[in-house]
Amino acid sequence: xRALSSxxxxxRRPGARGLCAPAKPSxxxxxxxxxxxxxxxxxxxxxxxxxxxxxHLASGAIGLFAGAFGSLAGLxxxxxxxxxxxxxxxxxxxxxHGTSLVAVVSTGLGGCVSFASHGQVDWPAAAAIAAxxxxxxxxxxxATSRLSGATLKRLMGVFMMAVAPLVPLKGYLQxxxxxxxxxxxxxxxxxxxPLSYSALAQxxxxxxxxxxxxxxxGVGGGSIVTPALAFIADMPHQAVxxxxxxxxxxxxxxxxxxxxxxxNVAVRALPGLLAGTALGAMGGAQLxxxxxxxxxxxxxxxxxxxxxxxxxxxx
Numbered sequence: 001x002r003a004l005s006s007x008x009x010x011x012r013r014p015g016a017r018g019l020c021a022p023a024k025p026s027x028x029x030x031x032x033x034x035x036x037x038x039x040x041x042x043x044x045x046x047x048x049x050x051x052x053x054x055x056h057l058a059s060g061a062i063g064l065f066a067g068a069f070g071s072l073a074g075l076x077x078x079x080x081x082x083x084x085x086x087x088x089x090x091x092x093x094x095x096x097h098g099t100s101l102v103a104v105v106s107t108g109l110g111g112c113v114s115f116a117s118h119g120q121v122d123w124p125a126a127a128a129i130a131a132x133x134x135x136x137x138x139x140x141x142x143a144t145s146r147l148s149g150a151t152l153k154r155l156m157g158v159f160m161m162a163v164a165p166l167v168p169l170k171g172y173l174q175x176x177x178x179x180x181x182x183x184x185x186x187x188x189x190x191x192x193x194p195l196s197y198s199a200l201a202q203x204x205x206x207x208x209x210x211x212x213x214x215x216x217x218g219v220g221g222g223s224i225v226t227p228a229l230a231f232i233a234d235m236p237h238q239a240v241x242x243x244x245x246x247x248x249x250x251x252x253x254x255x256x257x258x259x260x261x262x263x264n265v266a267v268r269a270l271p272g273l274l275a276g277t278a279l280g281a282m283g284g285a286q287l288x289x290x291x292x293x294x295x296x297x298x299x300x301x302x303x304x305x306x307x308x309x310x311x312x313x314x315x
Contacts, residue, residue, distance in 0.1 A: 055089060055269055055272070056271060056272040057272065058088050058272070059085075059269040059270075059271075059273040059276065060272030060273070060275060060276040061272075061276065062080075062081055062084045062085060062089065062272075062276065063077075063081070063106075063272060063273040063274065063275065063276020063277040063278075063280060064276035064279060064280040065080065065084075065276075065280060066078075066081040066084070066103070066107065066277055066280065067106070067107045067110060067277035067279065067281035067282075067283075068280035068281070068283055068287070070111065070220070070222070070245075070277075070281060070284065071107070071110075071111040071241070071245065071280070071281045071282075071287075072241075072287065072288050072291075072299060073222070073226070073241075073296075073299065073300045073303055073304075076103075076104030076107045076108055076214075076219055076221070076222055076245075076252060077100075077103070077104065077107045077277060077280075077281070078097075078100040078101065078103075078104050078214075078217065078218045078219030078220055079160065079217075079219055079223065079304075080307070081096070081099075081100040081103060081104075081273070081277075082096045082097060082100050082153075082218055082219075083153075083307075083311070085099060085266075089266075091266050091269065092149065093148075093149025093150075093153065094144055094145075094149060094264050095265070095266050096218065096266075097144060097216075097217060097259065097264060098141075098218060098259030098260065098262070098264030098265045099218075099264070099265050099266045099269055099273065100218035100219070101141075101214065101218040101219070101252055101255050101256040101259055102256040102259075102260075102265055102270060102273075103270070103273045103274055104214070104218070104219065104220040104248065104252040104277075105249060105252045105256060106273075106274045106277040106278045106281070107220065107245070107278070107281040108220055108245045108246070108248045108249040108252060108281075109249055109278070109281075110277065110278040110280075110281030110282045110285070111241075111242070111245040111281040111282070111284065112242065112245045112246040112249065114281070114282050114285030114286055114289075115238065115239075115241060115242025115246075115285050115288075115289075116242060116246070118238070118242075118289055120236070120238045120239045120243075120289075121242040121243050121245075121246050122195065122233065122235060122239055122243045123246070124194070124195060124200060125233060125243050125247070126246040126247040127247075128200045128201075128203040128204045128207065129203050129204065129206055129207035129210065129243075130247045130248075130249070130250045131204065131207065132207035132211065133207035133208070133210050133211030133214065133247065133248075133251035134211060135208075135211065136207075136208050136209070136212040136215070136251075137211040137212070137214050137215040137251040137252070137254045137258070138215060138254060138258050139215065140211060140212035140213060140214060140215025140216035140217075140255065141216065141255045141258035141259050142215075142258060142262075143212075143215070143216050144215075144216055144259075144262075144264070147216075152216070152217060154311060154312055155217075156219075156311050157308045157310065157311025157312030157313070158308065158312045159213075159308070160223060160307055160308030160311065161304070161305060161308035162308075163223055163224070163304065164300070164301045164302075164304035164305045164308060165301055166227035166230065166231070168297040168298050168301045195232075199232050202228075202232045203228075203229070203232060203233075206224060206225060206228040206229075207247070207251075209221075209224050210222075210224040210225045210228075210247075210248075210251070211251045211255075214248065214251050214252055215251075215254075215258065215259075218259075220244075220245070220248035220251075220252055221247075221248050221252075222244045222245070223304070225244045225248070226240060229244060237296050237297060238288060238289060238296075241285075241288060241296075242285075245281075245285075
């Protein structure tokens with residue numbers, strides 16, 4: 001009796017094999033052949049397609065807004081694209097920086113063409129800035145791997161708040177007349193003299209910092225170039241914007257290539273983002289030609305204070 005009880009207990013153990021354990025079939029049961037894809041696969045495919053369309057629509061809307069904002073403020077739009085890409089497109093902070101920098105190239109090209117058609121690009125100044133910025137953009141892009149996303153966002157916000165008041169204050173510091181903001185583009189173009197060699201050297205120095213900023217934060221570097229040009233050069237604000245956009249194209253391309261090699265570019269978001277930024281930049285540049293200069297300066301200041309506070313204090 002005791003031996004029988006021991007045998008039954010052994011049979012009840014998980015995985016026990018013996019007289020009481022059911023024999024495992026040696027051959028798997030036949031499964032009828034399936035002629036079409038399962039319903040779950042069809043649902044998965046439909047969900048993936050819907051997700052793809054939503055990414056394209058979201059990135060296109062983000063690019064359109066960022067391109068117009070960039071042309072009006074003399075930026076590549078990266079300060080707008082990066083937070084929107086992380087919030088609405090689901091990208092990580094580092095991926096948003098790299099993807100944004102690719103789109104900045106489109107913004108710079110679209111805005112530059114529009115401003116150049118009105119004669120509002122100082123090509124020697126743009127070349128001086130782009131030459132040095134192209135060298136520092138690579139170093140800035142590689143530095144992102146050493147910083148966390150939160151640190152990148154906070155540093156950018158502090159910097160934006162610091163430079164925001166510079167452009168509108170320039171008019172008061174130089175004792176411009178109250179009607180200065182209403183001057184037409186044609187009158188400003190006639191008063192715009194070529195820059196001296198000293199001024200071009202200062203532009204080249206500015207390019208070093210703007211390139212590093214461009215590569216690190218996924219922006220065009222306009223947050224440095226725009227206020228710097230406003231102080232270095234005696235040119236209308238429309239020319240400052242056009243020159244800034246022209247100067248950011250080559251450094252942004254080089255920085256974007258570095259981010260691509262590091263795997264920080266979300267390819268799925270690029271089609272909508274590139275199309276949106278190009279259209280938005282051209283439209284924003286046309287609008288900037290008819291908006292008074294003083295209004296553009298205060299727009300620049302207000303936008304940077306708002307976005308800088310959001311990034312620095314996590315508002």
